[in-house]
Amino acid sequence: MRVNETFLSLQGEGHFTGTPAFFLRFAGCNLECPFCDTNHQTYHEMSEEEIVEEASRYKPRHIVITGGEPALQLTQSLVDKLHEAGFFIQVETNGTMPLPERIDWVTCSPKGTPVLKDVDELKVLFKGDGTDLSIADHIQAKEYRLQPLDTGNEEQNRIILRATIAYVLEHPRWSLSLQTHKMLGIK
Numbered sequence: 001m002r003v004n005e006t007f008l009s010l011q012g013e014g015h016f017t018g019t020p021a022f023f024l025r026f027a028g029c030n031l032e033c034p035f036c037d038t039n040h041q042t043y044h045e046m047s048e049e050e051i052v053e054e055a056s057r058y059k060p061r062h063i064v065i066t067g068g069e070p071a072l073q074l075t076q077s078l079v080d081k082l083h084e085a086g087f088f089i090q091v092e093t094n095g096t097m098p099l100p101e102r103i104d105w106v107t108c109s110p111k112g113t114p115v116l117k118d119v120d121e122l123k124v125l126f127k128g129d130g131t132d133l134s135i136a137d138h139i140q141a142k143e144y145r146l147q148p149l150d151t152g153n154e155e156q157n158r159i160i161l162r163a164t165i166a167y168v169l170e171h172p173r174w175s176l177s178l179q180t181h182k183m184l185g186i187k
């Protein structure tokens with residue numbers, strides 16, 4: 001499997017914010033979003049056994065499988081091996097490809113044309129007034145989160161954050177998701 005990186009950190013976003021976790025970042029994506037901050041070129045090969053062994057070196061039993069797009073590589077056998085090792089499995093996906101069964105928590109940040117219809121958490125980037133949120137009418141989720149887009153420009157980010165808060169207050173189906181790992185200066 002092509003792995004971009006693995007690391008131990010706190011989940012920075014969404015429902016499990018603050019949760020200690022082992023991160024498995026698969027290399028490669030089926031989309032090319034202009035704002036993507038993932039390096040898709042760098043990877044090393046790891047077998048499923050090596051991934052489980054590496055994850056098991058650390059104390060947390062929460063694994064965040066992300067990318068790139070993890071659905072390109074994630075297999076049922078890796079999911080089952082991680083469960084056997086006692087992991088709670090969270091997957092962060094763009095929603096455009098089917099996933100293996102028995103994943104404990106699916107966080108979908110929809111991009112492109114999603115095929116997933118039922119997830120645990122739908123996390124949509126909010127770019128300000130006029131952001132199209134109609135995707136929420138097509139994907140069932142337990143939780144709906146709006147995350148202000150990080151433009152890389154502080155003033156612009158402040159404006160978007162204020163707009164996101166205002167939107168959530170008016171539309172309480174949504175709640176705010178912040179990229180707390182960036183605030184904390186951790187990975």
Ligand code: SF4
Nearest residue numbers: 029031033036068094
């Ligand atoms: S779907 Fe995510 S990982 Fe893929 S290109 Fe878009 S932002 Fe990057």
